[in-house]
Amino acid sequence: MPIDVEKGFHKGTLFTCVLAITAQSVMNLIILPTMPFMVKYYIPDVDISEVGYYSGFILSLYYLGQIPGCIFWGWYADQHGRKKALLIITLFNVICTSGLGISSNYYLTLVIRLIHGFADGALNVTKTMIAEISNERNLPLGTSFVFLGAALGRLLGPVLGGYLSHPENFSTLTSHFPILLSHPFLLPFGISAFMFVFVAVSLLLFSEETISEEEMTTSRECKAEMKREISGILRKGSKDYINSHEQLLLQYHKYSKYSSILKERDVLLTVLLYLLLSLCQMAFDSLFSPVLANKKIYGGFEMSSEEISLILMVASPIALVTILYSPSLRKLFTYRRTLMINALGIAFCMFIYPIESLFNQYNKTVVFTVVIVIFCIVVVSNVSYKEFRGTIMAFAWFCSCRVLRCFPFSTDGAATRTISLFIMILGLVILLAAVIIHFLTDVCDKGRGSITSTIVHSNK
Template sequence: MSSEEYAECLLENKHHEDCPGCKVDQMKRLRRGFPFWELCTVWIIVLCTALPISSLFPFLYFMIGDFNIAKKEEDIGFYAGFVGCSFMLGRALTSVIWGIVADRYGRKPVILIGTASVVIFNTLFGLSLNFWMAIVTRFCLGSFNGLLGPIKAYAMEIFRDEYQGLALSAVSTAWGIGLIVGPALGGFLAEPAKQYPSLFSEESIFGKFPYFLPCFAISIFALLVTIISLWIPETLHNHKSDDDSSHDKSFDALKDPESHQASERNEETSLLKNWPLISSIIVYCIFSLHDMAYTEIFSLWANSPRKYGGLGYSSADVGSVLAISGFGLLIFQLSLYSYAERLLGPIIVTRISGSLALVLLAFYPLIAKLSGFALTLTLNCASVAKNVLSVCAITGLFILQNKAVRQDQRGAANGIAMTGMSIFKAIGPAAAGIIFSWSEKRQDAAFLPGTQMVFFILNVVLALGVVMTFKPFLAETQEEH
């Protein structure tokens, strides 16, 4: 009997009729062809959870102004930062809990709760009557939307081995697209009674709640995703058998002897002692802090008046820029990123992307001195390039994290990464809002006046992340030694 035939027998022997995980394993073993349905499902679920994260930034400046909580216009950024960070604070406090729930009760319940939370709390955020209601609804949205970690484990479990790389790419790409398309929707659909007076009247609900339409549109999409998710299979095994572990080890050894030997050597290794994993998570957190701060600062900078060094853009103008950025990012991720990653490796891609972003950000304050077509063209090109570089860096670190651990540790590893990332992303908007507000009050400073200071601090954080991609800090994954 060949090794492949023996492996098939092992799979047959350990199959349990009432176990959803076993049914998925059988489905993967028998299925041939491209997993189009599974890929689309993972894509829309990740997109659903990513859209509301930054969709508020194009209109947050105006929303805070309407709440009349800021005494001066320069203080708007200060309050905007707290609304922006409340989502990530909620996610940071609950990511590990949702990971435990997913490991105990299944991936599917966590996914359904996460998508349903977008329907409920994102809708309520759009109907916010005051500053504190906005903070509470965003905090609840982050607290109940803990599916990003479990969906990574689900993506690894629902695909056959040859498509698992594609699954990870789908997760990271959909996440990046969501962080771009979300703000674009926020920019295009906010204040519809002013932007589209022929379609929406001031007396309608969209006139009385000018920031409800973008939230409502995302919530409708989330409702459709929730309904579709009712039909996805559960991948968690619900049985425990004495001989499962020996069968698993035998099958893994036949499928990949070298990986099995590495797994045996590291079987007792704690995730917290796995330096390739921990180092990649730390660098991931630094880049995430920078990206979240940049996302908020970009919209605040574009919306703020020219006299404060901003661009004087409306929310629709910001939405147009971000829509173009999202389209450019999608084209790059689907066509060029995989080639770059295979050619250079994830570490080099992350390092080069971060270095190029440093140079690009240094020129951002000069963009505000342009006007007309030159401003539009330059800003769009800079935004596309910056977002492409950011997602390239994050995707490379995401690959490193998943290669640093065994398959049975990926759920816990992603939970740790999610918690760390959420903490840093919670700090990002709050710090960015405070720094932006402070910078607008120092227009005549001798050293880095106005928004020059904001982009300088962004570059300092990014430079720290780039330095950390070098040895001895960022270690190679265990399997590559």
């Protein structure tokens, strides 16, 4: 059934997207605080100074898999529909997340993470779906729901990862399921897998396809016909008449290759913007848990997994504020201006974060995390036509993953002492992103509809 965006959000589709984002955020937040302790479980005699190094591979191989995976799922969602793509991705998430819980070998975990990275394109597909069920009036609110799902996941994930990864706390449960004692991470990852099962059920029962069958069929037919006829159309002179069908083929030809897409200035800049902001967020997240778990003499905090989880859980509701202030900011400013305000604010947070290390000798400390891709989703969506939105969103994430895969690092004394400097460098990168925002044109605020809207019809 086609969705009429002018009537407001399709509630079933919106609910499913938020649930999918929550499930993925839970999975990621189970892993982040748990990584150092997973390494100690897999390699009992590992030196504490090398835990961060091994943890980095667990994190980065997922993004190595996403380099080809995000491109594939973006293409698949454009060709076969968002709903079908998300359903297949969700089933892969169930399998891979369960595999992480069962794994008791470090290298097997790395293989699972690599495969999972390729199979998981859910975030880009759900972002695209939310953009497509929104109209110009409610798009800021729709985008805020992305961060609602992420915030809920950040609230639940640390609890599951920190507390449930100690099965000795559940003697009644382990007496019935002794496998939980030999596989201490099965319980949190198993619950994460069940969340993806709920996503699949919601997708089948409540969600609608956000790109129509007619649009997908037209896209496939145009691409097939384009291969046959495009050379003849391109040979036509400027004075030759080009009918509406030939105009459509020319547009598909223009947007069918990444090399052609990136010739558009706004697309290139927004992809670069997405890369920088995603890089900073994931770099910060990857450093966060190993530093908190590291020894105080190295600038760490010597926190347990439960304490790290508590810090993450307390900080995460801050992201819920996004859903309150985003629509209000949009009434006052353009998308570009709003994104710049957020970028400057987060750069400030990055600059003051190193102050936390001065308090690591105290029993308690206040630590915070940030979410920094606010409104960037809207900007990426606005510079792309509907038929290619999934592909461009995936390409933006592809660029991010090319950098995010390079994150194994050591948390020995020398490395940890440079982390404060590194986080300040991330703040400078975000300031660079703010400069890029300044050079975007107003198409980022207005958005583009279907590619068919660009066709000029004539009675000739």
